[in-house]
Amino acid sequence: MAEIPLPPKINASLLRQAQRAFESALGADKVFFEELDRISYQDAFAVDDAAHLPSGAIAPTSVEEVQAVMRIANQYGIPLWPIARGKNLGYGGTAPELSGSVVLDMSRMKKIEFDEQMGTVVVEPGVGFYDLYDYIQQNNLPYWLSTPGNSWGSVMGNALDRGVGYTPYGEHTKKICGMEVVLPEGDVVRTGMGAFAGAPTWQAYQFGFGPSWDQMFVQSNFGVVTKMGLWLMPEPExxxxxxxxxxxxxxxxxxxxxxxxxxxxxxxxxxxxxxxxxxxxxxxxxxxxxxxxxxxxxxxxxxxxxxxxxxxxxxxxxxxxxxxxxxxxxxxxxxxxxxxxxxxxxxxxxxxxxxxxxxxxxxxxxxxxxxxxxxxxxxxxxxxxxxxxxxxxxxxxxxxxxxxxxxxxxxxxxxxxxxxxxxxxxxxxxxxxxxxxxxxxxxxxxxxxxxxxxxxxxxxxxxxxxxxxYMDLVAKTYDYNNNAMRRLNEKVKDALDPNGILAPGKSGIWPRKLRGEREA
Structure with a gap:
């Protein structure tokens, strides 16, 4: 395997120190920095196999471990690339936008919480469509999923990338109701009614009080979603x-x-x-x-x-x-x-x-x-x-x-x-x-x-x-008022992620210190 280039201001010594810190916080069995590991997290459908190469990967199993990962990444200036199950084939799969990033693999986070009366579910990133389908069948629940054309991916990951399915609930991002998000500096926020501690309406009302943030975490790099509420379709007659x-x-x-x-x-x-x-x-x-x-x-x-x-x-x-x-x-x-x-x-x-x-x-x-x-x-x-x-x-x-x-x-x-x-x-x-x-x-x-x-x-x-x-290329085409939307995204990025460690370049959104990496 070719040597993996590291982003600016990151050197091999800092990466090794961060690796040891990840192992101390999560355990060595959740940290992957061997050559085979790095190869495994490349894009299987890459047009250019030399692009988007990870330095390694880490696989937390709880929100607390995700918080610990964020703190370490900020301490050493290591960019992270979150994935749910990494099955977004044709769009990059498991690979990061910025070569040298460490993949934050959340496929081991697989909890499901189902409200049968309301037909809502709270899933973690690792819950796949087959997992949720099996859960519904095994518990004889009168609800149908909406699944994409290739259903081996994450329920959450698909909704966060605006994936679609075939039933009346097929615009998956519209069925999101409430998120738990770890922000780049490690704080945890719950959106919508989840901001009200103990509210029984977290998955019932999408907006809460004040600004509504769920869609701000869709196709962005403003936080790591660790739980997501979704509405499911009642089984039709x-x-x-x-x-x-x-x-x-x-x-x-x-x-x-x-x-x-x-x-x-x-x-x-x-x-x-x-x-x-x-x-x-x-x-x-x-x-x-x-x-x-x-x-x-x-x-x-x-x-x-x-x-x-x-x-x-x-x-x-x-x-x-x-x-x-x-x-x-x-x-x-x-x-x-x-x-x-x-x-x-x-x-x-x-x-x-x-x-x-x-x-x-x-x-x-x-x-x-x-x-x-x-x-x-x-x-x-x-x-x-x-x-x-x-x-x-x-x-x-x-x-x-x-x-x-x-x-x-x-x-x-x-x-x-x-x-x-x-x-x-x-x-x-x-x-x-x-x-x-x-x-x-x-x-x-x-x-x-x-x-x-x-x-x-x-x-x-x-x-x-x-x-x-093509994230930079496509972002550039959204050019109203001198790319005002990109400038707004970057203001939010710099406010929430001052060290620029979370998914640099995702959807064409670069942190201040790495904007030189943007494709012209």
């Missing part, structure tokens, strides 16, 4: 819906303009995601089964793949949740609206409580099979995501698709894209799948990504989250 395929790329406009009003009206309460043919096919087959030609796939190959799997150019799954009578009435509205735009196929689905359930993301079941898409090209597969926010408008979506699709063809990459609905917005998720054993392909990824960021910025669109490599 019934589920109805349809899986719909459309034949032409141009159908995207009609799909957005039809589904969007149903979402805004509340007929659809979940967050549908329109995905292209490769999103479906990449988990069923690999590229080498179809061609060995370089460059983006031609229409002939795309047509052959679609024919074998009987899939459209675009597909979308639409679901209705709640009382059966209400769903039946809503389904008639949904069915007419979709038929009016001439789909290629409609496959209805129904479920009533007591019947066998389909174990999918639509029923809050954790899953990992979508990660199969990284095997598309063969070799050591990986991906990163480019995901700008768009208005919920068919013309805007189609124009964004055509721009992006042209760029994929220009750069010789196969296009996997989707348009996920919020209540008022679309998230255009574009996956750049790659083979890490293909040097020519890997050489394209960085300039290709930067081209997409520039294209989107030219049209007024910014990403909602991004890979470590």
């Amino acid at each position: 019934s589920l109805m819906g349809m899986d719909v395929e459309f034949d032409s790329p141009e159908d995207l406009k009609a799909m957005v303009d039809t589904i969007g009003p149903l979402r805004r009206e509340g007929i659809l309460r979940q967050n549908p995601s329109i995905g292209n043919w490769l999103r479906a096919a990449a988990v069923l087959t690999t590229r080498q089964e179809w061609t060995d030609k370089p460059g983006a796939l031609g229409d002939d190959v795309i047509s052959a793949i679609r024919k074998r799997f009987n899939i459209g150019w675009w597909g979308v799954s639409l679901r209705l949740y709640g009382r059966e009578d209400v769903n039946k009435a809503s389904y008639k509205i949904l069915e007419k609206a979709i038929n009016d735009i001439s789909p290629m196929s409609i496959k209805p689905t129904t479920w009533v409580k007591g019947q066998p359930m389909e174990y999918t993301g639509w029923t809050g079941t954790p899953m990992t099979f979508p990660m199969q898409n990284v095997n598309w090209y063969g070799g050591r597969g990986g991906h990163i995501g480019f995901s700008p926010i768009l208005p919920q408008d068919g013309d805007a979506a189609l124009a964004q698709f055509k721009r992006t699709y042209d760029r994929y063809n220009e750069w010789g990459m196969d296009y996997q894209g989707s348009f996920a609905f919020g209540e008022r917005h679309l998230t255009n998720v574009n996956a750049m799948i790659f083979d890490k054993d293909n040097p020519e392909m890997m050489g394209k990824i960085d300039p290709f990504f930067r081209t997409l960021v520039a294209d989107a910025a030219d049209n007024g669109y910014g990403e909602y989250r991004t890979h470590l490599d």
Whole structure:
């Protein structure tokens, strides 16, 4: 392994002293500074394996140990990079933004506290979606999770990075209610009603009294969240819906303009995601089964793949949740609206409580099979995501698709894209799948990504989250009033973290002493 560069003003002697202090405070079995440890915490999907290298890792098991870690890091000036379970693959995984940082691995903190009456849960960072799902099943609790497409990560970590799922509770960050946070200098604060000692309403009311801080700890480096409250969806009486395929790329406009009003009206309460043919096919087959030609796939190959799997150019799954009578009435509205735009196929689905359930993301079941898409090209597969926010408008979506699709063809990459609905917005998720054993392909990824960021910025669109490599680049595109938001973030950063030890560079937020590390 190459020598790991240390940040400015940190030397190997200070790092060794900090390591001994960590071992004294936590025990040697929670401190990891061997070469294999450092390799284990690198980004498995890194575009550049020489970037974002950790010096080591520590794994506390309690809030008191997190406080002790903070005090030691401040004493020796050691930057920390908190992770929950480190499964945010495609965005950096376990690796830190600033090389030389020590990973604060909280995957061993796994407590679950469930309020069955209110349908709320308090989780620690290490609680994964499978952990919480098993807890609900084992205790026969009448609630459903909302799970992301790859569900092996942290419930808390996903919500803190604004991850999404498939049910009506799919905008996970909106379901946060109350946090316990260790601030950079070691103080512990509880947000919302948790600021009232002993309040029984910590997970019932999101705001408390005075400024509301929960969202300030989302995608930031202002504190380490050690507990988080979340609202869960009561198990519905019934589920109805349809899986719909459309034949032409141009159908995207009609799909957005039809589904969007149903979402805004509340007929659809979940967050549908329109995905292209490769999103479906990449988990069923690999590229080498179809061609060995370089460059983006031609229409002939795309047509052959679609024919074998009987899939459209675009597909979308639409679901209705709640009382059966209400769903039946809503389904008639949904069915007419979709038929009016001439789909290629409609496959209805129904479920009533007591019947066998389909174990999918639509029923809050954790899953990992979508990660199969990284095997598309063969070799050591990986991906990163480019995901700008768009208005919920068919013309805007189609124009964004055509721009992006042209760029994929220009750069010789196969296009996997989707348009996920919020209540008022679309998230255009574009996956750049790659083979890490293909040097020519890997050489394209960085300039290709930067081209997409520039294209989107030219049209007024910014990403909602991004890979470590591009946090400064994306933060820079949020440029209103000379990047006033970045300046505000840095004022808060310097006030809460005067020594600049917590996650330097996260979301483009750098502490004063390390702002020279920012990408120009």
